[in-house]
Amino acid sequence: MMKRSFAVAGLLVLGSAAQSWAADSCGKETVVEPGDTISAIASRCDVSEGLILRANPRIDSSADLRVGQSVSLTGPMDKLSSMASSAGQQLSQAADNVGSRVKSSVEGFLNENPQLQSNIRDLGSRLGLSDGQQPAEVSLDPASPTPGTTVTVSATGLPKDSPVLIGGGNPGAAFTELDKARTTPDGTLQAAVKLPDDMNGERYQLSVRGEDGSWKAVAPPFDVRP
Incomplete structure (x- = not known):
């Protein structure tokens, strides 16, 4: 001790x-x-x-x-994180062992728990990940706008009827919030967004993402032209 x-x-x-x-x-x-x-x-x-x-x-x-x-900047210590990870792996292994004795497969488990299966399907639907829906796509019109102009942002395959942030910035770097919008009940979006006058860098990219940061979809980057 x-x-x-x-x-x-x-x-x-x-x-x-x-x-x-x-x-x-x-x-x-x-x-x-x-x-x-x-x-x-x-x-x-x-x-x-x-x-x-x-x-x-x-x-x-x-x-x-x-x-x-x-x-x-005050994250958990490496050792404690490692301990938690190790404990998680052991718990997962224990769950697998129990599962192998009780159920022959995850599918069998879900079939015997229709309410859980329904909840998972509903969650996937809200995230735009089920019912054969295509991955999210974002496009711009015009595709290569100039600084300070207004561009139409169109998107499909997004979470349905959800608040979103529209941001812009250099690819692979921090983004700036440009506008807020809401997706339709079908998971689509169309919004007119004014671009900053000072778009620094050689390339720029617009993105649509959840307000809580849990998901994002990006448009193809374009060259910054004066």
Whole structure:
């Protein structure tokens, strides 16, 4: 028991030191700037890219960063994360063992639980992932607009009757929120969006995404022309 207490105390000390190190440069969080990437934030704040990803579960890549968004820099410690992952794997294995004795397949389990099957189907429908629906597609008219002009954003295959954000930015970097809209009951969208006058970089890309950041669909990038 004494050794275990020392081990936990050591983990807490290491965690405090790591968070203190981040606080010396950017504090416990930082605000996303135009053109930011996960790598740029990590360099600016003297933290690892892995810490940023662990501390912000909704961020999977630099394209998920929104200008003005607060990004947490106080993620969980590597060791605790590893312990949780290991525990999860053991639990999953235990569940598989139980499942193999009780059910011959996931399909059989769902067939005997129609309400659960219905709930899963309804969730997929809300996300635009079921009933043979095509993947989300976003197009622009004109396809290569110029800075400061208005472009028509059209999309299909989106979650139905849902609020969305329309953003723009350099491909693979932080996006700026340009407008808000709502999809139709059929999961489509058409919106007129005014582009910024100062579209920096050589390429620009518009995206449509859920307000909670749980999904996104992007239009083909286009060259920035004066």
